Amino acid sequence: xxxxxxxxxxxxxxxxxxxxxxxxxxxxxxxxxxxxxxxxxxxxxxxxxxxxxxxxxxxxxxxxxxxxxxxxxxxxxxxxxxxxxxxxxxxxxxxxxxxxxxxxxxxxxxxxxxxxxxxxxxxxxxxxxxxxxxxxxxxxxxxxxxxxxxxxxxxxxxxxxxxxxxxxxxxxxxxxxxxxxxxxxxxxxxxxxxxxxxxxxxxxxxxxxxxxxxxxxxxxxxxxxxxxxxxxxxxxxxxxxxxxxxxxxxxxxxxxxxxxxxxxxxxxxxxxx
Amino acid sequence: xxxxxxxxxxxxxxxxxxxxxxxxxxxxxxxxxxxxxxxxxxxxxxxxxxxxxxxxxxxxxxxxxxxxxxxxxxxxxxxxxxxxxxxxxxxxxxxxxxxxxxxxxxxxxxxxxxxxxxxxxxxxxxxxxxxxxxxxxxxxxxxxxxxxxxxxxxxxxxxxxxxxxxxxxxxxxxxxxxxxxxxxxxxxxxxxxxxxxxxxxxxxxxxxxxxxxxxxxxxxxxxxxxxxxxxxxxxxxxxxxxxxxxxxxxxxxxxxxxxxxxxxxxxxxxxxxxxxxxxxxxxxxxxxxxxxxxxxxxxxxxxxxxxxxxxxxxxxxxxxx
Numbered sequence: 001x002x003x004x005x006x007x008x009x010x011x012x013x014x015x016x017x018x019x020x021x022x023x024x025x026x027x028x029x030x031x032x033x034x035x036x037x038x039x040x041x042x043x044x045x046x047x048x049x050x051x052x053x054x055x056x057x058x059x060x061x062x063x064x065x066x067x068x069x070x071x072x073x074x075x076x077x078x079x080x081x082x083x084x085x086x087x088x089x090x091x092x093x094x095x096x097x098x099x100x101x102x103x104x105x106x107x108x109x110x111x112x113x114x115x116x117x118x119x120x121x122x123x124x125x126x127x128x129x130x131x132x133x134x135x136x137x138x139x140x141x142x143x144x145x146x147x148x149x150x151x152x153x154x155x156x157x158x159x160x161x162x163x164x165x166x167x168x169x170x171x172x173x174x175x176x177x178x179x180x181x182x183x184x185x186x187x188x189x190x191x192x193x194x195x196x197x198x199x200x201x202x203x204x205x206x207x208x209x210x211x212x213x214x215x216x217x218x219x220x221x222x223x224x225x226x227x228x229x230x231x232x233x234x235x236x237x238x239x240x241x242x243x244x245x246x247x248x249x250x251x252x253x254x255x256x257x258x259x260x261x262x263x264x265x266x267x268x269x270x271x272x273x
Numbered sequence: 274x275x276x277x278x279x280x281x282x283x284x285x286x287x288x289x290x291x292x293x294x295x296x297x298x299x300x301x302x303x304x305x306x307x308x309x310x311x312x313x314x315x316x317x318x319x320x321x322x323x324x325x326x327x328x329x330x331x332x333x334x335x336x337x338x339x340x341x342x343x344x345x346x347x348x349x350x351x352x353x354x355x356x357x358x359x360x361x362x363x364x365x366x367x368x369x370x371x372x373x374x375x376x377x378x379x380x381x382x383x384x385x386x387x388x389x390x391x392x393x394x395x396x397x398x399x400x401x402x403x404x405x406x407x408x409x410x411x412x413x414x415x416x417x418x419x420x421x422x423x424x425x426x427x428x429x430x431x432x433x434x435x436x437x438x439x440x441x442x443x444x445x446x447x448x449x450x451x452x453x454x455x456x457x458x459x460x461x462x463x464x465x466x467x468x469x470x471x472x473x474x475x476x477x478x479x480x481x482x483x484x485x486x487x488x489x490x491x492x493x494x495x496x497x498x499x500x501x502x503x504x505x506x507x508x509x510x511x512x513x514x515x516x517x518x519x520x521x522x523x524x525x526x527x528x529x530x531x532x533x534x535x536x537x538x539x540x541x542x543x544x545x546x547x548x549x550x551x552x553x554x555x556x557x558x559x560x561x562x563x564x565x566x567x568x569x570x571x572x573x574x575x576x577x578x579x580x581x582x583x584x585x586x587x588x589x590x591x592x593x594x
């Protein structure tokens with residue numbers, strides 16, 4: 001894979017990933033397009049710029065770890081991992097089909113290059129902290145990144161983990177909150193409001209960075225600030241748009257968990273051309 | 274085959290205390306062993322490990338779900354984590370975390386639940402796990418163990434560290450009678466026949482192993498030859514040893530300090546049914562929660578004594594053709 005820090009190149013990859021997400025989910029006839037599209041820039045910036053990893057050596061002990069805690073948004077993860085060379089691109093359209101390595105939610109049994117099986121919400125932050133602790137015990141300069149859904153942090157375990165991270169000063173862990181404002185049943189502010197979100201994390205002892213989750217240079221700067229922050233974990237509160245890039249999916253709760261029709265897919269792909 | 278025929282059954286350490294000792298010994302020889310606890314380390318005996326190896330001990334606070342998933346993360350990075358709490362909090366509160374972060378991805382996490390059964394006594398039923406065997410066995414791919422005494426616990430904790438895969442070990446609060454000599458060998462998944470016999474087989478786990486030995490002595494005085502088998506590994510179950518006992522003795526009693534409709538008994542019944550069907554009787558907790566009281570009085574009241582095992586054996590014998 002070719003790493004790059006060039007924002008225009010990263011943006012072009014993100015656009016290509018968005019097209020693949022639409023194609024995969026349309027072919028599967030089910031899946032979660034909205035929350036997959038919302039973290040495209042986060043995924044691409046991490047995998048093509050920030051993460052220290054080697055797709056030809058997926059179990060390299062010194063690698064940075066990445067966990068998609070909001071596992072239902074795995075089409076984006078599969079697309080970016082395939083783009084990096086971890087897994088075959090020509091099988092992306094087998095998403096959710098019997099025997100596919102691209103399971104409905106990330107499953108290490110089928111795709112061993114994944115760091116964790118996820119899908120039950122609220123657990124990925126704890127897993128990342130465990131990996132951060134192990135890196136510290138092994139005296140390895142490895143970082144753990146975890147992407148959380150906004151609805152997901154309604155789970156109590158997230159706050160158990162937030163306390164733990166502060167206590168053990170896990171500065172090698174960076175969480176990214178994909179704050180797109182929509183969950184399955186509707187808008188997050190109506191289902192169970194998270195505000196004041198930055199105050200909450202700050203009061204738990206975290207370093208908090210607010211960032212536009214679609215602005216690649218801003219994300220790069222935030223990840224650099226996280227890596228430079230010592231003695232405490234960092235969370236990026238990434239403000240994003242659910243369904244970003246496809247006009248009729250943007251901010252539309254309907255596309256949290258529904259595949260586009262073939263006609264909608266054609267329109268979406270035209271917008272992403 | 275039986276290693277001894279006479280058992281003194283002197284009171285030894287509680288299995289939880291033996292667990293703590295085994296951890297300290299493991300800590301000295303294996304730097305990958307790490308321990309997590311949820312504010313019960315003085316009761317689970319993980320505190321000793323914490324004192325000796327503070328860098329490898331993680332006090333998680335009263336937050337079992339996070340503790341289990343942190344353990345899974347550590348295991349995914351090559352550590353050998355032992356996560357411990359009272360069984361009732363560990364498995365019941367963090368069951369979903371065991372399923373999703375350990376069982377399903379087959380992560381090398383070790384869970385040790387103490388204060389299992391009703392013999393914890395005065396603290397009462399909110400602290401007693403009478404369903405942990407059932408819960409742990411319902412995690413696909415998990416190995417589930419319930420050592421009967423301090424020797425079994427020490428040896429099986431060490432075997433657990435050397436074994437790759439998720440597992441649960443059940444430990445008790447009360448001091449347990451010593452059954453094994455220190456040189457006894459244990460293999461995960463291999464049952465141990467403590468007393469040979471030809472008329473009936475008493476199959477037990479945990480504290481009920483000693484009660485079954487006592488029951489066998491009572492039965493012997495009545496001219497009934499009872500075989501006694503210790504199932505220290507409940508999953509995978511040693512179907513071969515159980516099937517042979519069913520074939521050779523033709524009557525089976527299963528005894529456990531657990532709900533009798535969802536623990537060892539039903540698993541043994543499955544093994545007997547699949548090999549050599551025989552009449553079976555069960556000793557366990559009968560579809561209820563217990564109460565506060567002295568451990569011995571509770572074991573009497575809820576029917577988990579040698580006298581109950583012997584009575585069940587007589588019933589099974591009557592049903593034998």
